[in-house]
Amino acid sequence: MPAESTSAASHMTDLDYRGRSWYVDRAVAALVFVGGISAVVFILGIFVFIAGGGLGFLFGGFEPGEFFGSLAWRPTSNNPTYGALALIAGTASVTGLAMLVSVPFSLGAAIFIAEFATGRTREALKVLVELLAAIPSVVWGFIGLSIMNPLIIETFNVPVGLGVLNSGIILGLMAAPIMTTIAEDALKAVPDTYREAAEAMGATKWQIIWKVVLPAGKNGLMAAVLLGVGRGFGETMAVLMASGHAVNIPTSVFDSVSALTATIAAELGETPVGSQHYEALFTLGILLFVVTFIINLTADLVVRGVRTK
Amino acid sequence: MFEATALSERNRRIQGLIKTLFGLMTVLLALPVLIILGLLIYNGAPAISLEFLFSDPASQGSAGGIFPAIVGTIWLVAVALIASVPVGVAAAIYLSEYAPDNWLTRLINLAIINLAGVPSIVHALFGVGAFVIFAGFGRSILAASLTLAIMTLPVVIVATRESLQAVPQSFREACWNMGATRWQTIRKVVLPNSISGILTGIILEVSRTAGETAPIMFTGAAAFLPFLPQGVLDPTMAMSYHLFYISTAAVGVPDEMRFGTALVLISMVLAMNAVSIGFRVYLRGKKKW
Numbered sequence: 001m002p003a004e005s006t007s008a009a010s011h012m013t014d015l016d017y018r019g020r021s022w023y024v025d026r027a028v029a030a031l032v033f034v035g036g037i038s039a040v041v042f043i044l045g046i047f048v049f050i051a052g053g054g055l056g057f058l059f060g061g062f063e064p065g066e067f068f069g070s071l072a073w074r075p076t077s078n079n080p081t082y083g084a085l086a087l088i089a090g091t092a093s094v095t096g097l098a099m100l101v102s103v104p105f106s107l108g109a110a111i112f113i114a115e116f117a118t119g120r121t122r123e124a125l126k127v128l129v130e131l132l133a134a135i136p137s138v139v140w141g142f143i144g145l146s147i148m149n150p151l152i153i154e155t156f157n158v159p160v161g162l163g164v165l166n167s168g169i170i171l172g173l174m175a176a177p178i179m180t181t182i183a184e185d186a187l188k189a190v191p192d193t194y195r196e197a198a199e200a201m202g203a204t205k206w207q208i209i210w211k212v213v214l215p216a217g218k219n220g221l222m223a224a225v226l227l228g229v230g231r232g233f234g235e236t237m238a239v240l241m242a243s244g245h246a247v248n249i250p251t252s253v254f255d256s257v258s259a260l261t262a263t264i265a266a267e268l269g270e271t272p273v274g275s276q277h278y279e280a281l282f283t284l285g286i287l288l289f290v291v292t293f294i295i296n297l298t299a300d301l302v303v304r305g306v307r308t309k
Numbered sequence: 310m311f312e313a314t315a316l317s318e319r320n321r322r323i324q325g326l327i328k329t330l331f332g333l334m335t336v337l338l339a340l341p342v343l344i345i346l347g348l349l350i351y352n353g354a355p356a357i358s359l360e361f362l363f364s365d366p367a368s369q370g371s372a373g374g375i376f377p378a379i380v381g382t383i384w385l386v387a388v389a390l391i392a393s394v395p396v397g398v399a400a401a402i403y404l405s406e407y408a409p410d411n412w413l414t415r416l417i418n419l420a421i422i423n424l425a426g427v428p429s430i431v432h433a434l435f436g437v438g439a440f441v442i443f444a445g446f447g448r449s450i451l452a453a454s455l456t457l458a459i460m461t462l463p464v465v466i467v468a469t470r471e472s473l474q475a476v477p478q479s480f481r482e483a484c485w486n487m488g489a490t491r492w493q494t495i496r497k498v499v500l501p502n503s504i505s506g507i508l509t510g511i512i513l514e515v516s517r518t519a520g521e522t523a524p525i526m527f528t529g530a531a532a533f534l535p536f537l538p539q540g541v542l543d544p545t546m547a548m549s550y551h552l553f554y555i556s557t558a559a560v561g562v563p564d565e566m567r568f569g570t571a572l573v574l575i576s577m578v579l580a581m582n583a584v585s586i587g588f589r590v591y592l593r594g595k596k597k598w
């Protein structure tokens with residue numbers, strides 16, 4: 001007993017004492033560090049494998065003029081051509097319509113939830129928005145295929161209901177919850193003192209929102225829209241199922257299109273590993289990766305701009 | 310003195326109008342969930358029976374049940390969780406408890422944002438290149454689950470980090486002042502006070518993982534495989550891919566079966582979400598600080 005207490009006392013005075021708990025502490029610190037950098041490792045790994053898969057095509061067969069300028073995506077013909085312009089146009093038209101549909105509604109809903117709704121209404125609306133975000137993309141695609149398709153055919157009297165309109169609406173509904181949630185966070189982050197100051201000056205609720213809250217939360221709202229665009233741009237299953245999958249530049253909202261994501265999903269299964277077609281699909285993957293990276297980076301920088309202000 | 314003037318009366322009416330307008334927009338946005346659920350239940354409920362849930366599919370998916378798809382989804386989710394939860398929780402502990410405010414931490418945060426933002430089909434390409442071909446797992450549960458794990462890692466990290474950071478700093482300081490090491494503090498004080506929040510995040514990840522289709526369609530999901538997987542190196546049917554298959558490729562599938570499959574899938578996913586939301590509300594009511 002006395003021996004133990006002296007040794008304990010010596011631990012107290014010896015600041016360099018390293019017991020078991022010290023080593024455990026160090027080991028855990030190293031372990032969680034590995035976990036921490038894993039995200040970086042994975043994103044690098046994704047880039048390396050996508051780029052590696054597309055490399056063979058990028059340095060043989062890839063012509064920027066054809067890739068970005070030609071409509072002829074004919075990977076399986078005897079004389080294959082890889083013009084991705086129609087796919088880019090397909091993605092752009094669908095995402096564009098989706099944003100047209102969902103940006104006003106999402107921002108409107110965010111304003112309502114953040115500024116008008118209170119108590120239970122607010123909670124219920126937030127839960128509904130969250131559930132909207134939870135619906136899997138394949139179910140959205142199924143809805144496009146089996147509910148929207150006949151609806152569009154009947155309403156507008158067109159032969160096919162799968163196209164820009166169908167997938168644009170579906171994509172708009174899919175992107176809306178993200179935009180609403182982030183926009184609402186941005187509005188909530190505007191300090192209440194701003195609102196109180198404006199109210200004290202006799203401003204009406206609408207004047208407060210329009211002249212004070214929206215300008216103050218501008219960056220967050222922009223980030224919300226950007227992330228919505230990123231969501232629409234990268235969505236795969238819903239677009240694959242609701243866009244009709246036809247490679248052409250749309251001239252009306254009823255035209256069928258094919259998106260970059262959907263093309264990979266539709267063709268990868270029937271492509272021999274390592275063939276030029278396979279590598280071309282990975283090259284589309286590089287394009288998707290780079291564009292979403294830029295969108296996310298920009299959104300992050302825009303939000304960071306708010307914080308440092 | 311405080312009589313309503315014509316101007317304030319007009320203002321009040323405009324305010325009411327604006328509020329109604331925004332409320333209407335919100336309702337229009339939230340309504341589709343209810344409409345979709347309603348339509349799926351209306352069209353799909355007749356197909357649901359114990360036999361549908363617990364029997365094998367037949368005739369290339371146009372008859373029979375969905376049992377192997379349900380079991381396959383459980384396999385995929387379980388293996389994905391085993392892979393991603395330890396890594397995700399470790400990453401969140403690092404970011405919340407250890408990470409200094411430097412370039413590396415910013416880089417990690419950027420990587421997490423991008424991991425969540427990269428299109429699911431790009432994750433699928435990565436899964437094919439890294440797990441199916443490079444690691445040699447072939448089209449298997451393992452390859453598909455690892456792809457899903459990396460894709461949903463941000464969900465765990467973000468939810469866990471949030472609940473760790475919700476533990477007041479004074480709790481940690483009190484523990485350090487008693488002479489505890491960082492890890493002892495985390496294990497005895499921080500984790501016990503945030504475990505329910507972490508669980509909420511994991512449940513959310515389950516729901517995300519169960520619904521994903523694109524990442525598994527080339528890495529391990531099979532269209533028609535009317536028996537149960539025996540191990541992680543087998544391919545498997547899955548609910549999400551099964552719905553895709555019977556609504557696009559398979560011929561002669563009765564509409565009722567398609568809606569029934571969609572209904573089962575969305576019920577699995579939304580039930581998980583409901584549990585997660587309910588859990589969160591319950592926790593907020595119980596919070597000690």
